Amino acid sequence: MSDGPRTLLEQEIRRRGWRGFRDVATAYDSTARSLFPKNGPTLTEATYYRWLGPGTRSLPRPDACAVLERLLGHPAERLFGPPLDDDPHDTYHLKELIQMTAEEAATDARSQAASISELTIDHLRDEVAEAARAYPVRPPAQTVTTGRSLREQAERLREQTRVPDQHRELTVLAGQASALLSVAVFDCGELPAARSLARTAGLYAEVARDVPLQAYALGTLAYIAYHQGQPAEALRQVRRADALGSGVGAQGRRRLQAIAARALGHHGDREQALSLLAATDEVLAEGATDDLHDIGGEFGFSAARCLMSAGTTALLIGDAESAKKASRRALGLARVDDRGVAAKAAVDLGLVLLLAGELDEAAEVLAPLWQLAAEQRGTGLVQRAGRLRAALADPQYRDSPLALELAERAEDVLRSANARPPLAP
Template structure:
């Protein structure tokens, strides 16, 4: 009967919600504690199958006042205007079906957002990914949080499947950037949770390159927290996802090489390292190539990663060669486009390679670019490498030498004055790509 009365009064779903709120103010008068009726609830009530006895008393009072009928009648069968008329009125059924379709279509059309707004949000997310390397991780985290909230707000406003899909993809990308920021700030537990959340968005959106990227982050975290076997497993699983381009595969192979190096598995580490440098199929994907930025994996970052792997297997000459290549490549970029993370990490790797052959003076020279890194851009990778150097200089070989002591003190001051809060220990040799 409720649906019949609504049709007789030309009361569509939005108007029913509005009338319910007005009547509740008059009849109940409890202000914010009044019963409410959403569009979804109104549609459910009009569809029937509701037990009025299960409705709250205040809700029944509002409905009874709106329609002048008892709640039990409202949710019972409709009245027939003419008792002699047939029970099945085809014209009436068609008319009600048309009205319901119009109401639902109107509600769906109203529950959408501007494509222009979505375009701007996509531009903002992609700009954050591309500017990530040149800004402080805490700044990237704050920008990511703002974007995350805007994207959630837009999801609540639209029921359009294509818009929901696009928002899922953007939420996944933003959450992955938040995970990377948390990792670079040393908050490993939060980074792990964020990476898994981003992976869930990728799963819901059927975006396999994003899932592969998230597994890469989880692999980083695994070997930083003393689980190199899990790091290898994560890196390998990530490579099984479909639709990955060369950049994605290069990144994942570099991560796998690092994890094997942590385990001391020299041959698998060298094999993965070689494969990472040989990936040249021409394949691309929408995340690592089209968005790029922090989702990409530049040639200097690959070279820096190779130097770190070489250090893990204690190959000082190869580590120096790769670190020098990374520094030469990054110097070719404009100053504003250089990654402090890659620059500082490659310089620290070069210094460590020289310390492995007991050349302290050459190590001091290699570290010169590191001292210029701003305090708020001293990310996990740079600080762990600095801690590794500081710890290595405590060996008997270097004790008592003024140059070694001065370098150790300078590294300690560099780490102490960083504005990022690091949770990693100083003796870790596993370094992130």
């Protein structure tokens, strides 16, 4: 049997990193339910292996074709045809070929240079920034691959220069790539590795004396500690970041304040958590800048993210009205620009409504959760899906068909994200 894919269908399955029938069936069935809420097709193991097996392939039923087209982004006729090759007339593949060619040419040019050109460093800086800005719309696993490559490029270039300014700049870029890696690995559910990468980013920042990067790395360590049920450790890391003094812009301070508020709420310090929540609007209005957080994307902390986190904290300390208000505002701001934030805000809002017995309205606001692709569901969202599933098990919803349907969809989110049991808090 050949190691290469025989069809575009098989090729697309491999490109997404799905490992066998279970992963494919989870994504397929989730897409089918979104297209056909009542009587959608399901993928059986026999059908899966028939589609990928050798021999002549006839197209599936129209509803199955519709699911495959939505899931994989190609017409069904094309999916059951040959895989993409280097055909210059294949528009889909041409974009990838151009990108690969540009990267190979840049690598070859760098290897032949007697010294590092400033243009080379500029190019790497742009790549790191682009990876950070694209993070909200890319699967975390893809950023793991990209971030690793960027860090390795920065390290190779550091070894080729003795110019102090260039060495420092490349140290910062290696640290930024490590910081981005730590967040992506966290969203893949690997918290110990994420913590190690965040510390690595912090070490790069210390060497380069880059305060914003130090603050970001410490904030990530605090965020990881919070999700591991260690609020005291989370607060310790935030205080270390605060002790760095000036140099951190408004978005960086927003991020640290949001993490601290959530940790305080989990720690039981309701008064201080409420105090930080009350200052949310004031923090949103601040305009100080820095070279890291103003890149945006994952390195930034937008108003939508700030409000989403405020809603989560309010929910944690039992302030339902504030949670509802902040989550609605976050949902409105993030619906287009950051679907991951929108999905988190939607679940928080749904939880508030469920606690108030408003099942029908909760079902309506949860749409962003179901619409988010399985590969983009990170750890924070998976934990929320676990809390949503628990809330739907309340006795008041025991005999509700709608509650049962929502609970099943929440379980689908947990399965599709290859989630372990939700972590504390």
